[in-house]
Amino acid sequence: MTNRIAAILAAFAAFVPACDVNAQSEAAANSKPSAAKIYAQGSVTAKVCAEAEFRASQSLGRVTIYAEGEHATAGYEVFFQQLPIRVWPPQYRLWHIEPTGTPANVVTPFVESTSFDAAEAVDMVIVYDAGGQNEIPVEQTAHDASDESDAHADDKAADGKVLFGEWWSPDYRFAVRGCDFVAVVKMINGVTHAPPTKRILVTDYVCTIDQVIKGQPELEDITIRNVGGELADEGMNSTHSYKLRPGQRYLVFARKLNGRHDLVHAIQVISEENILADKAGRVIVGIRDGKLLTRPNPQFDHLHYIASSPPTSLRPASNPTAGMLPGGYQRVQAGDLKNKAAMSLDTFTEYLRSTVAGECPKDIAPEPVQPDANLQLPERILWKYAGYVSSFQSYYHYIPDDDNWEWLMNCHNNWNRRVTPPDYLLKYKIDGSSNPIRNRLPVADNGRFDCGVLTDSQMEDAGYDSWTTRPAGGICYQWYTTTNGRIKEADVLINPAYSGTETYFRVIATHELGHALSLDHENRYVAVMDQGDYTPNYLSWWYSRSDDFFGIRAMLEWVNSNIGAGTWDIAEFTDMATWSQAHPNPGTNSDQVMTSISSDTVRAGDQVTFRNVHIENRGNIDATNMKISFYLSSNDNITSSDHEITWFRWDTFDGDYWHGNLDATIPSVSAGTYYVGWILTADQSEISESNNKAILRQGSVSSGGTIKTIRVRN
Missing domain, CATH: 2.40.50 (OB fold (Dihydrolipoamide Acetyltransferase, E2P))
Structure with a gap:
């Protein structure tokens, strides 16, 4: 590495804290680097490199990305920079530093590479150059185990994903x-x-x-x-x-x-x-x-x-x-x-x-039960939640930051939608002047409900484990009576490393409050209680999904039937919702995936398939005349005035969710670049319509993805 490249990379490193390396903001997630991007450090100026050819391969638990191209003169220095955003796999930008003096006037090719560790197979990496975003498939390269180094020795913990609310990865x-x-x-x-x-x-x-x-x-x-x-x-x-x-x-x-x-x-x-x-x-x-x-x-x-x-x-x-x-249409069903x-x-x-041993093991496919297998065991009940609540939880808070407080109240409102006022599931304590108490540090096992953003030392002083011991975005501790499982205290704690970004804060707080209200983890359906690593990419103020509301409703119904009739006034409503994230095999454990389109370069009359379309009703009243319409738009604000691609209708949307593939024919429109989105409509009024619209995105679920466009040719 030359001194000029080192100077630029050092400047980048100094700049990273302002970009929040622990969390990717929504603006960062949706931004696309400009071809004219320039960064100067002293007398050294770096520009986004001219368009290059990229390839990537993975071997021995390491992904290597190669860039090949040429410059009009000699003297250019080319290098990769990892973007300061929290995504997996990491994304990069290709830069070059222009020559000084009078360079030789001869076309000069370049080859540059960078690499990162990856214990699991990586399908695609993203690199930006002057032409914009490049999605590069990763070739899996076979290797001889005898050539392996100690890069994957037993005592080396894998770096990578930090799970929201978890330190155990389900992968x-x-x-x-x-x-x-x-x-x-x-x-x-x-x-x-x-x-x-x-x-x-x-x-x-x-x-x-x-x-x-x-x-x-x-x-x-x-x-x-x-x-x-x-x-x-x-x-x-x-x-x-x-x-x-x-x-x-x-x-x-x-x-x-x-x-x-x-x-x-x-x-x-x-x-x-x-x-x-x-x-x-x-x-x-x-x-x-x-x-x-x-x-x-x-x-x-x-x-x-x-x-x-x-x-x-x-x-x-x-x-x-x-x-x-x-x-x-074709509904996708789990095997x-x-x-x-x-x-x-x-x-x-x-x-x-x-x-x-550092290998990427192959999947283990399920096998049919043999006729003589002694596995015909009786089925038992599946616990979707643990414990119960028979009255509202009123929290003392340590949330001095105003933004955090506003975001937390949205999380409260998310769960409170399950009951009808004056019933509430979650409340907050107020002082003598009717102001919320936001400066009370949580203390473990003190008989009250506490919530706060705590540092390591504050966690330990309050009698909890520290974030060093429990490396997670958040955690919920519960105290309960062993005789009947009633939750009598719940403490919801949020790691300050994730408190500065709204999306991360809200998904962590909503997830941990779900635990406080009795919900367990759920990886079989689209759910905020998913144990995996994902970032919601939808506009709704409320992050819970149909499965989450379903679990809370079941607990409340159980309380009404077994603890006291009429304890909870369960809300009755319709709330249709859709996002560009889906569960690929509802009913089985799996990571969520992005909704996708079968081709991103099309002509009028071409047939395409929208894969992994997810629609759900977060309420408990079926929707009638429910319609999903797909559109091509010249901007990322999808409306019914845009070019309609196709539509599908349910006379009655008679379930909690629908997930599947939908076929469509590209209409006759002018050649150009278009955004693709879809809108839900129904006869019923809904508690929220902010989740009735989605836009096609690309990238990883863990980052929430970036908005995708398609090209229509003549």
Whole structure:
């Protein structure tokens, strides 16, 4: 690297804090670098490089990006800069520094490269040059394991995604690399206590070791600590608590911290059959894209401390009853996993060992159940929420920042929509002058509901674990009565590293308040309670989805039926919604994906397919005459006055969601570049119409994506 490039990169690094490297603002997410972008540092001036040819490959857990091009003269210096925005995979801009003096007047080719570590397979990377955004497919290159270096040694934790509200990634290709100890163990005994200086409960599980997958192979027994536990008539848990049972076997994932092992994840090992079940008790049948595939309903006990009565499953809506010809539609449905064979412990441990070795393991496809397989176990209830609330939660807050307070109130309103005023699920404490109390520091186990943005030292002073111990965007601690599961205290805490950006703050706060109101994680449907890494890309003030509202409604109905009739006045409403994010296989564990179009260069009369279109009703009253219309627009404000592509209609939208592919024919329009969007309409009035419109986007779900255009040719 030359001194001139080093000077520019150093200047970039100094500039990054102002760009907020921990979070990508909505403006940054939607901006597109200009071809005239210039950056000067002293006498050195860098410009976005002229258009180049790009390629990318991945091998040995590392992605390398190559740029090739030419300049009209000699003397140019070309380099990559990683953009200071939080996305995965990282994005880059290609710069050049112009020659000084009088360069040789000869066309001069260049080849430049950059690389980054990636434990999981990367499909595409984005690089900007003077021509704009370039989407570069990543070629997966085979390699000989004997050539591997120690870049993926066991003691090297993977850098990468920071999950909103979580420090466990549901992608096993990535998550196992962030753990120090992975093993099959048998739990002998559990001791619950409050550690010194802490006001939370933890349980130390004493285990014997069957086999070590990652960590110290010479160990015969181990003590693993997990937050949560029960003493007498009071229990405490967080979203990461596991209630392990003596004599049972588990596949445990732990981090080593301050000389002890902390449990971050556990899978049940069913001794009789040597098969596996997840935290909810669902039999694991395979792995797709690093995610567990399970049978839809539990067949074994769950690992929660508290649980209430389960709701039924979400209702998929019927297909549309009419549409503009020659359009067609196809609902995308998850494969039938109910009758798939259980994945064995040996198969899964082999998968994990290959991940530890730095490889990208292949998916494990579900297999049909053999006729003689002894797996016809009775189905049990599926807990969608844990515990219950029978009156509103009124919070003391430590939210001194005015923006944070405004964003938090939107999160409150999100959940309060489930009940009819004067009922509220969430309220805030006020002082003698009727002003909200925003300067009261939370304290663990003090009998009240607390919420705040706390630093590491404030977390520890209040009796919680620090963010260093629990690296997450947010966390919710609950205290409950062991006799009936009533939540009597909930503390919602937000990491200040994420408090400066509205999108991140709101998705974290909405997610953690969902836990406070009893909701568990949900990766099988589009949900704000998704455990994965994603950024909402829609305009609604309220971030919860149909599945989230469904879970809260089920809990409230259970309280009315079992605790006290009329305890909650559950709201009745219609709220149709759509976004450019969807769940590719509703009903199975999976990351969310972007809605896409089959071709981004088209002519009038061409047929295209809109893939992974998601529509839902967040309310509980069916919509009638519900219509989705797609448009081409000259700007990113999609309206019904734009060029209509096609439409589909439901006489009655009779479910909680519809997800599928829709065909359309490009209309006759002038050649040019167009935005693509869609709008929902229905006969009913709705509580919100800000979520009735979406625009086609591209990029990763983790960043929320950037707006996409298509080109129409003559």
